[in-house]
Every structure is written in C-alpha cells, then in structure tokens.
Amino acid sequence: MSGALRKIVHVDMDAFYASVEQRDAPELRGRPVVVAKRGLRSVVTAASYEARVFGVRSAMPAVRAERLCPQAVFVPPDFARYKAISQQIRAIFYQYTDLVEPLSLDEAYLDVTEDRQALQSATATARAIRADILRETGLTASAGIAPNKFLAKIASDWRKPDGQFVVSPRRVDAFLLPLDIGKIPGVGKVMKTRLTAMGIATVGDLRSVDADLLVARFGRWGWRLHELSHGIDDRPVQPRRAASQVSAEDTLREDLPLAELTPHIERLAEKTWANHRRKQTRVARTVVLKLKTSDFRILTRSFTPAARPASAADVAAIACALRDRVEDDHLTRYRLVGGGLSGFVDAETQPLQASLL
Structure with missing residues (x-):
C-alpha cells in the first residue's frame, strides 16, 4: 500500500436493467428475464439472476441465450428509464460525498474519507447508502469497501447480490494473494492465458515475479500488474472525469x-x-x-x-x-x-x- 489512506466505496447495482424490469412488472419477479430484443443480430444487454443460473450473460448473442434458457422472458431495453433511475441513485450518493465517480449507469466509486453523515465508518456509510437506494428505488445494490479503487471494485462482487464486503488495510494481503489472476480488472482471457503460461495463477504468484520481467513482457501494463499485486492503486476518485x-x-x-x-x-x-x-x-x-x-x-x-x-x-x-x-x-x-x-x-x-x- 502507498499514499494517503482513503476510504473508498464501490457501489454496484444488482442486475440493474433486469431488476428494473422485474420491479416495474411484478409478474416478472422470480422469473428468468433477459433484457434484449429477440432476433439473430441482437445481443443480451442484461440478465436477471434467475437467467444467469442457466449461463445467460450480458453481451451474449440473444439466440444463444434463448437456447440456454428457453423459458426466459425477453424484454427490450429502455435506456431512458434506466438513466432516470440512475440519476435518482446518484442523488443519494451526493448526500454522503461530493467525490463520486460514475463508471456507468449502474456503478460508481465514492470517496467517503470525510464522514459527512457522522456514521463513524465507511462500512456504515456503505450500508446506509444501500438502504437508501432500496427504500427510494426498490432496487438492491452491493458494495465493496477498501483503501483504494482497485480493491473496492473486486470486493463489491464478493457478496452479490444485496451484500457488501470490507477489505481493511490490515487484511489486504489475506484477501488479495489467493485471488485468481483473472479477478484483476483488465486481465481478460488473452492476458490470463499469457500469465498462466508464465506459471502465474494467483495474485500471490504475480507478486513473486520480478517487476523488470513483467515490464519486459508487457510494458507499462507490466508495471501496473506489479503494483496491483501489492495492492497499490493511488488513483483518486475523479468526480468530473473527462470521457476517454x-x-x-x-x-x-x-x-x-x-x-x-x-x-x-x-x-x-x-x-x-x-x-x-x-x-x-x-x-x-x-x-x-x-x-x-x-x-x-x-x-x-x-x-x-x-x-x-x-x-x-x-x-x-x-x-x-x-x-x-x-x-x-x-x-x-x-x-x-x-x-x-x-x-x-x-x-x-x-x-x-x-x-x-
């Protein structure tokens, strides 16, 4: 770890688009919902947890989703509605901090180092935010709480849906080192294959590799991998991030x-x-x-x-x-x-x- 200690919360809505559809159409609750148009050229925008049991995932061809889950209910996406709800959720975030960095309609980083609501901890703040979202929108969210953005994003996936997970500064190594290398954001199938060929299966394996070797193999990304293997991520939450x-x-x-x-x-x-x-x-x-x-x-x-x-x-x-x-x-x-x-x-x-x- 390096830099000043921050308290970062990564909030991630649970199956957001599909959950909105289930909320607004009670007959869809408990059923496998696929947010996508039917057709040979359509792809899945989102899938409810009931549909994910059958292997349906976002970005999958809709025809494949239909084969995997013939009983799925297909609902065309309504992005205007999703955006309006996302803005409602962001308004909740701003009650707790001005340091909000939206990543998409359904997730954001929050820097809650300053305890605006006097809740005594980032854990309590995350719990209060999730409760406000549920009360005001009827939707559930999960959260990761950690000293930096990298760890918070991984942690938010740990107790989905409708849960939260804390990686305290003293528990970083215990959390990080056993993780599969594919858990690192940015390590996709191709990069994971290349790392596996080097004998790297976990973050702990990655940490044991000399930084110069990683840089020689992967350039600047190699140095970034070295930093992440040590839990280092000094990026601040950027409220007005310019489009990349x-x-x-x-x-x-x-x-x-x-x-x-x-x-x-x-x-x-x-x-x-x-x-x-x-x-x-x-x-x-x-x-x-x-x-x-x-x-x-x-x-x-x-x-x-x-x-x-x-x-x-x-x-x-x-x-x-x-x-x-x-x-x-x-x-x-x-x-x-x-x-x-x-x-x-x-x-x-x-x-x-x-x-x-």
Whole structure:
C-alpha cells in the first residue's frame, strides 16, 4: 500500500436493467428475464439472476441465450428509464460525498474519507447508502469497501447480490494473494492465458515475479500488474472525469466482407465527429476502429497521427486505413462496425491534421 489512506466505496447495482424490469412488472419477479430484443443480430444487454443460473450473460448473442434458457422472458431495453433511475441513485450518493465517480449507469466509486453523515465508518456509510437506494428505488445494490479503487471494485462482487464486503488495510494481503489472476480488472482471457503460461495463477504468484520481467513482457501494463499485486492503486476518485473516448457503432443488417465496410465506416466517422464536436471541449488525437465478426470476435485498431484529425473526412480516411491493416481471408464476415476518437488533449497543444498517414 502507498499514499494517503482513503476510504473508498464501490457501489454496484444488482442486475440493474433486469431488476428494473422485474420491479416495474411484478409478474416478472422470480422469473428468468433477459433484457434484449429477440432476433439473430441482437445481443443480451442484461440478465436477471434467475437467467444467469442457466449461463445467460450480458453481451451474449440473444439466440444463444434463448437456447440456454428457453423459458426466459425477453424484454427490450429502455435506456431512458434506466438513466432516470440512475440519476435518482446518484442523488443519494451526493448526500454522503461530493467525490463520486460514475463508471456507468449502474456503478460508481465514492470517496467517503470525510464522514459527512457522522456514521463513524465507511462500512456504515456503505450500508446506509444501500438502504437508501432500496427504500427510494426498490432496487438492491452491493458494495465493496477498501483503501483504494482497485480493491473496492473486486470486493463489491464478493457478496452479490444485496451484500457488501470490507477489505481493511490490515487484511489486504489475506484477501488479495489467493485471488485468481483473472479477478484483476483488465486481465481478460488473452492476458490470463499469457500469465498462466508464465506459471502465474494467483495474485500471490504475480507478486513473486520480478517487476523488470513483467515490464519486459508487457510494458507499462507490466508495471501496473506489479503494483496491483501489492495492492497499490493511488488513483483518486475523479468526480468530473473527462470521457476517454467518443464513439459510435452500428450492428449491420447483414454480415459483410471487409472490403464492403467503407460506406459504414464513413457514416460512423461522421457520427463520431458530430458527437465529438457536441460533447468535448478538448480535441482528440487518436482514431479507433472497432469490428466484430459474425462469430463475435472483436478486433480493434488505432492510429495517432502527428497532427490531430481536423474533420469527419480525416477520421474516415484514417479509419479506412486502419481497416486495411486487418488481415483479410476473404471468408470472414463482419456484423458490427464502430468508430471512435480518443487521446484527448487541450486544443492549443496540438496542430491540425495537415496530411493523412
């Protein structure tokens, strides 16, 4: 551990979208609910705990969810309603602290180091927040309480649903070292496979690896893994966190080969540029292309030119060039195209794009 001791709470709503649907339609309570449109091209937005018993998970193709759980009730998502409830929940957070960092509609970090409500502990504060959410919205939330964001996020999943778990400073090692390496946020299937090949199965194994070796293998992410294995995370809760990316994506009406994606990339570049101009006071340096294949593999490519993109046409040209970097076997078909802008900086620090690639 390093830095000043903080009291961080990570609040995570329980199966939020599905729970809202069950709350508002009593006949759905106790039944497996899948928030998704039916159809070959639809994906699961959320699943109730009753549906998760059958293996249904978010981001899964809806047709697979239906095969796993034929008795599931499919409900189309209503994001306007979810957003309104999320704002109601955030208002509760602000009764306890001004240091609130929303991660999505259904989760947020709170720094409750200052005991505004005189509840004597972060544990009591988390319990009070969860009780307020239940009373005012009829929904349950889980919470993790720890000295930093990394540990709090892992802990919030420990006693789901409708529970909370505390990682006190003196219990960090006892909690952290036995954990499966996949519990570290950012360690997905590919990274876990690479770490397993190095003989790393737990956080304790990771801690025993020399930091220089991790950096040699994984660059800056290797150093980050070294820090996390020691429970070090000095990131503050950021109440007004700037967007890290502005993006737009569309699921295509039919799967297309790589060579036929140009008009879709250009259309999304226009949309992304418009979102950027409307929402961002800073400027973007990096263009991101996202593709999803018909078998749901996700491919991303990014490029940071010497001078920042100056128009939707610049974004489209760079994104199409990124498309050309994807290895094409002429058999693969793509179901989704996405475009994004990231790497935001102050406008005066970056010249306009003069020439492309």
